[in-house]
Amino acid sequence: MAFRVRPLSRRSTLAALALAAVLPFGAAQAQVGDLRIIAPAAPGGGWDQTARSMQQALQADKLATNVQVMNVPGAGGTIGLAQFVNGSKGDPNALIVGGYVMVGAIITNKSPVDLSQVTPIARLTGEYEAIAVPAASPLKTAADLVAALKADPQKVSWAGGSAGGTDHITAGLIAKAVGVDPTRINYIAFSGGGESLASILGGKVTAGISSLSEYVAQAKAGKLRILxxxxxxxxxxxxxxxxxxxxxxxxxxxxxxxxxxxxxxxDVQKATLTETIDKMAASKTWQDILAAKGWANTYLSGPAFQAQLAKDIAATQVILKEVGLSQ
Amino acid sequence: MESFAALAQGVMVALQPANLLFAFVGVMLGTAVGVLPGIGPALTVALLLPITFKLDPAGSLIMFAGIYYGGMYGGSTASILLNTPGESSSIVTALEGNKMARAGRGGPALATAAIGSFVAGTIATLGLALIAPTVVDIAISFGPEDYFALMVLAFCTVSAAFGSSVTRGLTSLFIGLTLGLIGIDLQSGQARLSFGIPDLLDGVEVTTLAVALFAIGETLSVAAAGARADEIIEPVKGSVFMNREDWKRSWKPWLRGTVLGFPIGAMPAGGAEIPTFLSYALEKRLCRKPEEFGNGAIEGVAGPEAANNAAAAGVLVPLLTLGLPTSATAAIMLAGFQQYGLNPGPLLFATAPDLVWGLIASLFIANAMLLILNLPLVGIWVRLLAIPRPWLYAGILVFATLGTLGANPSLVELGMLVAFGLLGYVLRRYDYPIAPVVVGLILGPLAEQQLRRALAISVGDPLTLFQSPVALVLLALAALALFGPLLFKLITGHRAPVGADED
Amino acid sequence: MSETSASPSGPDKARLAIAAALGGVAAVVGWDAWRLSNVAAHSAVGPAAFPTLIAVGLALLAIANAVEAMRGIDEARPRDELKPMAWVLGGLLGQIALLPFAGFSIATGWLFAATARGFGRGPLWAHILAGTVLSFVIYILFAKGLQLSLPAGPLERLI
Known part of the structure; x- marks a missing residue:
């Protein structure tokens, strides 16, 4: 996420928002007609924002007339997923937003439903993980960190999000890749980004692991170093x-x-939905939303996405077992 | 001086008629939505944020500030009048505030909350403008061991302040601690006390528990009392506004609440609840009439309300100086900033001074607007209590379930609301205090996580808990709170003035 | 401690029941902690430590409550009326039962009516009508104004 001030794109986003607010429930029929998007998170969270942004883009470009967002929060999205799988079988107008976090939550929460039971359409956006250390840290490069980790994994404390989440999985993968027992990493979980960042800035932990956007502004100011x-x-x-x-x-x-x-x-219904989402992702409204929110465009749909999804699920199952979070 | 000039300019912008109108609309909307229990300031801002996008940056910031403060004040209003705390930081307000309202003193309770919020908000916003960089350096130096010591202090002061029976108070506290165990353990990812029910994996929502214990438990108790409790609630007894004595009893708690709230709010893991607990305990200790606590002591409203507002401004310190969102509300604000194309971080004051000072000025204006709007409304608000009892209590229950459903439309959540409501009834019936249950639920998980973090970082060395000077001071204060009354007795031969029963 | 005089009426049965319940909860928490302690944890303090402490605390409190209960009732408690309570509880449980298919307005209308009836006033049908209308207005405010979806039923689908 960079410092962007783009008045032009903002104005059109505002217009889209205005439109979305003025015409929340249209009546006429359009290409896909009514759509119902389940956001398996509380209002305001990442998946909720994604669902509501889709609502804006789909309505603004008349790809669908009536898009309704329903929040079903809880348990890393698995409650919303269960409700979706059980409640909308064969419904061509139902969609659910999800993400990589859900892959891990399904495994660690022993969820009775999983992503093989839904019809994946497309990957929309993505963020990359980064490792950062306090500015005063003696560790200058990732190689230094690896050396410290190999010397004594317990002495290297990692600050990140909740156990079993993306940050923890990444730390486990790193340990495994450099030949350190992933169960021995000293991972300290924090409930919020601000709290974990504070522990890095305050020099309480050896390193932090989180999405890159959390660290960029701090690194620019010289408060920490991204390895x-x-x-x-x-x-x-x-x-x-x-x-x-x-x-x-x-x-x-x-x-x-x-x-x-x-x-x-x-298959016909699936093709129609994929086409609609493809159009939405290519629309200016969607591109403007991505820019305004600082979301990277990692759009991928069709068989390519399904192959990637299967690969991610398999790798996650392995690493969660190896860090001791699932049997 | 430079910051004063920048602030003055911000205020000038905010005082333009159009912007005043936006502040007015923001405060109204924020109050209206914030009144709903379960929908606190964070959710209020999240829900209403899209409205502000339609305005120019100055106008939208002002409306945003209005919504934020309005949401906070709405929560207090519901706490005082209906006993349904809208957010976790106004739970303490309900303890004394609702007792006052039922005794016909709802007017002074609402007024001291509004004025206290204004005083605390103004002082804390000034603090934000003038000493934020210094405060944040100290706040960031707090480690998990210091937070753990802070939790210990909160436990000790709070348990000394609730209830006269040690057994009963501790029983309530442990019920809360047990409820706090439910859900996925953050550090290990293991589910505790969830029995395979997915809805329990996220734990018990604080507002669900508070609303259930307070509002539903109370409704059940009053219903059970039947004809025996058939007193009519008088909305106004005496003056609708604060009298001279109310002022005299309020101003010190306002200031003390501010002093507690601002720094703790500025700490990345401090939060807004702990200052309200500490303030309540402190006011009970210092009050000349501790027996009034539990029956509607105005200090118990004035202090915590000032504390939570000061903490809300404190939360902005790490957000604006370092870009650290340390609460749900701050995280939503961050999302708001990003809509203007700026990313709060350590350089925000340097790269976008006009917006930062504009926001701070907006907070002042919104704060003042809230006071000007709400003081005349106090008289109307308290008339709510004049609604005939069947409709009043029916309305309270509709409200309580609506807030729960709005935030999370889940039947399991509603089921918990009913179950905890019954728990609240049983506790009331057999004279167990209610508040320690909520305190246990809030503080228990915080204390556990901080302790485990501290021990993990030190690779299991318990001495780490005593090696920081801050932790040592806090632990010493905790010991004083716990054993102070005993020492007092030993030294003087008299019993220390310990307060009366809470419920 | 307010228990000064032992009442002649014998032990306080209600508090004995509370003590027993606390003992039961202590057992459940202890069992859960035992289960967790078998899960491999690699940190200094694992997920089982706090539950163990709390289980011990609960068990001690169960004993303390039982001891106080044996000293008798410290204050006579007036009888509670079950009928109004049953109305209120019926309102809450009825709302949960009605929500999935009748929607927010009707379910909450029932809650409003049952509670009002519990507090003893007027005919039930009038309360249901008033409560449903009130809830419907709230639904519209939420759905249109805040874009929050409350459970919809036949009434809500009309708009």
Whole structure:
């Protein structure tokens, strides 16, 4: 996320928002007609924002007339997922927003339903993970951190989000990639981004692991140092930061958000929905929303997304077992 | 001086008629939505944020500030009048505030809450403008061991302040601690006391418990009392506004609440609840008439209300100086800032001074607007209590379930509301205090997480808990709160003035 | 401690029941802690430590409550009327039962009516009507104004 001030794009976003607020429930029929999007999170959260942004984009460009967002929060999205799987079988107008966090939550919460029971449509946006250390830290590069980790994994404390979440999974993958027992990492979970960031800035922990956007502004101000990032190539918002792979850590991970359709819909219905979401993702409204919110466009749909999803699920199952969070 | 000039300019912008109108609309909307229990300031701001996007940045910031303060004040109003705390930081307000309202002193309770919020908000916003960088350096140096010591202090002062029977108070506290265990453990990812029910994995929502214990438990008790409790609630007894004695008893708690709230709110893991607990305990200790506590002592409204507003301004310190969102509300604000294309971080004061000072000025204006709007409305608000009892209590229950459903439309959540309502009834019936249950639910998980973090960082060395000077001071204060009355007795041969029963 | 005089009426049965309930909760929490302690934890203090402490605390409090209960009732408690309570509870449980298919307005209308009836006034049908209209207005405010979806039923689908 960079410092962007783009008055033009903002104005059109505002227009879209205005429109969305004025005409929340249209009556006429359109291409897909009515759509119902389940946001498996509380209002204000990331998945909720994604669902409501989709609502704006779909309505503004008349891809669907009446889009309703329903919040079903709880248990890393698995409550919303269960309700979706059980309640909208074969419904071509039902969608659910989800993300990588859900993959982990399904495994650790022993959820009775999983993502194989929905019809994945597309990956919408994504964020990359980064490692940061306090500015005063003796660790200058990712290699220094790896060396410290190999010397004594218990002495390296990691601050990140809740246990079993993307941050924890990434830390586990890193340990595994450099030949350290993932169960021995000293991972300290924090409930909010601000709290974990404070512990890094205050020098209470050795390193922090979180999405890159949390660290960029701090690094620009010289308060902390970003050692590496989990993307395939260097990123425009932090071009000086090497990737994990460049630093000799064979880890690549993206914390993505996606949209999926109901189980048991026909291939024709699936094609129609995929086409609608493809159009939405290409629309100016959607692009403007991404820019305004600082969300990276990692759009991927069709078979390519399904293959990637399957790969992510398999890798997550393995690592969660290895860090001791699932049997 | 430079900051004063910048602030003055911000105030000038905020005072333009159009912007005043936006402040007015923001305060009205915020209050209206914030009144709903379960929908606190964070959710209020999240829900109403899209409205502000339609305005220019100055106008939207002002409306935003209005919504924020309006949401906070709405929560207090519901706490005082209906015993349904809209958010966790106004739970303490309900303790004395609702007792006052039932005794026909709702007017002074609402007034001291409004004026206290204004005083605390103004002082804390000044603090934000003038000493934020210094405060944040200290706040950031707090480690998990210091927070753990703060929790210990809160436990000790609070348990000394609730109830006269040690057994009963501790029983309530442990019920709360047990409820706090429910859900996924943050550090290990293991589910505790969830019995395979997915809805329990996120734990017990504080506002659900508070609304159930206070509002539903109370409704059940009054219903059970039947004809025996058939007194009519007089909305106004004596003056509708604060009298001379109310002023005299309020101003010191306002200031003390501010002093507690601002720094703790500025700490990344401090929050707005702990200052309200500490303020309540402190006021009970210092009050000349401690026996009034539990029966509607105005200090018990004035102090905590000032504390939660000062904490709300304190939360902005790490947000504006470092870009750290340390509460749900701050996280929503961050989302709001991003809509203007700016990303709060350590450089925000340097890169976008006009917006930062504009926001601070807006907070002043919104705060003042809230006071000007609400003081005349106090008389109307208290008339709510004149509604015939069947409709009043029916309305309270509709309200309580609506807030729960609005935030999370889940039948399990409603089921918990009923179950905890019954718990509240049983506790009342057999003279167990209610508040320690909520305190246990809030403080228990915080204390556990901080302790485990501290011990994990030190790789299991318990000495880490005593090696920080801040932690040592806080632990010493905790010991004083716990054993102070005993020492007092030993030294003077008299019993220390310990307060009366809470419920 | 307010228990000064032992009443002649024997032990306080209600508080004995509370003590027993606390003992039961202590057992459940203790069992859960035992289960957790079998899960491999690699940190200094695992997820079972706090539950163990709380279980012990609850058990001690169960004993303390039982001891106080044996000293007798410290204050006579007036009888509670069950009928109005049953109305209020019926209102709350009825709302939960009605919500999934009747929607927010009707379910909450029933809650309003049952509670008002519990506090003893007027005919039930009038309260249901008033409560449903009130709830319907609230529904519209939420759905249109705040974009929050409350459970919808036949009434809500009309708009």
């Amino acid at each position: 590496a990032v989990s993307s395939a190539g260097r990123l425009p918002e932090a071009p000086e930061v090497p990737t994990f792979k460049e630093s000799g850590i064979d880890v690549e991970i993206q914390n993505w958000r996606m949209v999926a359709a109901a189980p048991g819909i026909t």
